[in-house]
Amino acid sequence: MAKYITRPNGTEDITPKNIHKWLTVEKIVRETAEKFGFSEIRVPTFETTELFQRSVGETTDVVQKEMYSVTAKETVFTLRPEGTAGTIRAMLQNGMLSEALPQKVFYILSCFRHERPQAGRLREFHQFGIEMAGSSSPYADAEVILLAKNVLDTCGLKNIILHINSIGCPECRAKYYDALKAYFANATDQLCETCLGRLERNPMRILDCKSPICQEIAKDAPLILDFLCEDCKAHFDTLQTALHDMNIEFSIDPHIVRGLDYYTKTVFEFISTDIGAQGTVCGGGRYDGLIEQLGGQKIPALGFGMGLERLILTMENQGCEFMESSHCNVYLAPMDDAARPVAMNLAAQLRDAGIRAEFDLANRTFKAQMKYADKLGTDYLIVLGSNELSEQSAQLKNMKTGQQRPIRLDAHFIEDYTEISLTDLFGSPESARR
RNA sequence: GUGGGUAUAGCUUAGUCGGUUAAAGCGUCGGAUUGUGGUCCCGAAGACCAAGGGUUCGAUUCCCUUUACCCACCCCA
DSSP states (O other): TTOOOOOOTTOOOOTTTTTTHHHHHHHHHHHHHHHOOOOOOOOOEEEHHHHHHTTTTTHHHHHHHOOOEETTTEEEEOOSSHHHHHHHHHHHHHTTGGSSSOEEEEEEEEEEOOOBBBBTTTTTEEEEEEESSSOHHHHHHHHHHHHHHHHHHHHHSSSEEEEEOOOOOOEEEEEHHHHHHHHHTTTTTTTTTTHHHHHEEEEEGGGOOOHHHHHHHHOOOEEEEEEHHHHHHHHHHHHHHHHHHHTTTEEETOOOSSSSSSOOOEEEEEEEESSOOOOEEEEEEOOTHHHHHHHSSSOEEEEEEHHHHHHHHHHHHHOOOOOOOOOOSSEEESSGGHHHHHHHHHHHHHTTTTEEEEESSOOOOHHHHHHHHHHTTTTTTEOOOOHHHHHHHEEEEEETTOEEEEEEEEETTHHHHHHHHHHHHHSSSHHHHH
């Protein structure tokens, strides 16, 4: 008890008891992404630190205080704090952006951020994400949102609110920043300390402050939407029309400010109120400048990240259904040492036929084997004693119904098993084949 | 980084106003007469009561420190 080595703070073990939940969402996410024409990509868990500094942004909290970095052989590496940077880097490095555009990829990976853990926030967390590079169309924005929505719906989630906003291009944002700074300049004595710092670096974050005083002050602050240039405004309008056309409900939230520097124009979040303070299940947007910033051509792009822990948490709290875990199909119960090799051999035959088969490996008594098989939740059980071995025939017991049917142990073994299991499932093997 | 809370068997929790062998449920293992499970019944194993220090004749119970975990701020998925 005293000297166990425990897992690092903020990490989680996913045990066999819970793995079905992960398999469920991973399946949904893969199938949905593929339906939308996205292909899976896998990138390294760590990258050179410079990649994140240049993409996520030198002044962001993520880069300034949340990265796990190590120096190895004089190079500084960092465990990825998010998926976009590495993915775009990989697309560039593998020449994918010189192929026909748009390029559409998705990934399932873990990210690392050194924050204080709390409900829905871990230091190692898992993300499903997609990136689409090479489309400036607002329909691409709609498509990406649609894909996220599709995943959430397929998971069975309810009460997930979509918030969207546009933070404009660098040109309109510059004008907006000036206006914001001018507005808050009158209230510098009342703003909280963190907001005072934000005023210089990123005044938009003040709009997001939870302090009631700051909220009160920010209530009448100018809105980014009033400062959008023609192009950004048209883009945002078309996106809204597209969402309406697809019957996607959303609300415009001028206070959404993404904490990663690369975002431009559209930003969005899917928020759940069922998992505590960290309610953002999915967040993303457009980052038209990022590829160029990383040394590529001027190619517009967009994507999102979806927190799988938060997704599963919401599903649990809403009572959503998960796939069943895989369970034992046939348990072979050897009654003595003579029967053990026979059990092993029969199990091998079953496995070759694609059936999950197990047999006693703990030298349990016969009765204990029955109990154990019951705990495994096996569909069928076969008792192998001296009688069975000498007659080359045993009983295949259906553990749900208790019914037993004879099964030959010779060359007809698999044939008999198939016959009986199909009859149990469909009434008769013939109707199964129809 | 800043707050608040919690720390007793594998899990979920009692409990000791400081006093000999720390309790229950679940789980695990085994039994309930000879080769058939699930319910019920019986039994067993399993905890130096997070760690270190202090007060005391005596601490798992009180005090301090540390650590871990949880929740919130912050930030974000």
